[in-house]
Amino acid sequence: MSGGHFDYQQYHITYIADEVEQLIRTNEDEGLNEWGDKRGRFYRKEVIGEFTNGLNLLRMAAIYAQRIDWLVSDDDGENEFLERLQEDLGKEIDGLQRKRKRRLGAG
Numbered sequence: 001m002s003g004g005h006f007d008y009q010q011y012h013i014t015y016i017a018d019e020v021e022q023l024i025r026t027n028e029d030e031g032l033n034e035w036g037d038k039r040g041r042f043y044r045k046e047v048i049g050e051f052t053n054g055l056n057l058l059r060m061a062a063i064y065a066q067r068i069d070w071l072v073s074d075d076d077g078e079n080e081f082l083e084r085l086q087e088d089l090g091k092e093i094d095g096l097q098r099k100r101k102r103r104l105g106a107g
Contacts, residue, residue, distance in 0.1 A: 003069040010065035017058035024051050056096060063088045 003010075027048055029039035043051070067088065071081040 002075040003066070003073050005069045005072045006065065010062060010069055013058055013062040013065055017055055017062060020051055020055045020058065024048055024055065059092055059096075060089065063092060 023041065026039045027041055027043055031039050033039050063085070067076070067081055067085040070076045070084075071078070076084060
C-alpha cells in the first residue's frame with residue numbers, strides 16, 4: 001500500500017465531498033427516508049451553488065492531500081508529484097466541465 005504519511009486521513013476529505021455531493025443531489029427530493037422524513041433539505045439555489053463550490057474545493061483538496069502524501073512517503077519523487085498532481089487536477093477539472101455542460105444543456 002502506498003502513502004501513509006497522513007495515516008490515510010486524506011480519505012476523510014473524499015468522504016465529506018461524497019456527502020456534500022449527495023446533499024446537492026437530494027436537495028429537492030420529495031421521497032421519504034427511513035424515518036418518514038423528506039430526503040430533501042430544500043435549500044435555496046444560491047446555497048446549493050455554494051455547496052457546489054465547496055464540493056469542487058474538497059475534491060481538489062483530496063487530490064492535493066493524496067499527491068503530497070505519496071511524495072512525503074517517498075512513493076513519488078518531485079517530478080512524479082508535479083506530473084501526477086497536474087494529471088489528477090486536469091481530470092477533475094475536465095469532469096467538472098462536463099458536469100457543468102450537462103447541467104446547462106438540461107436547464
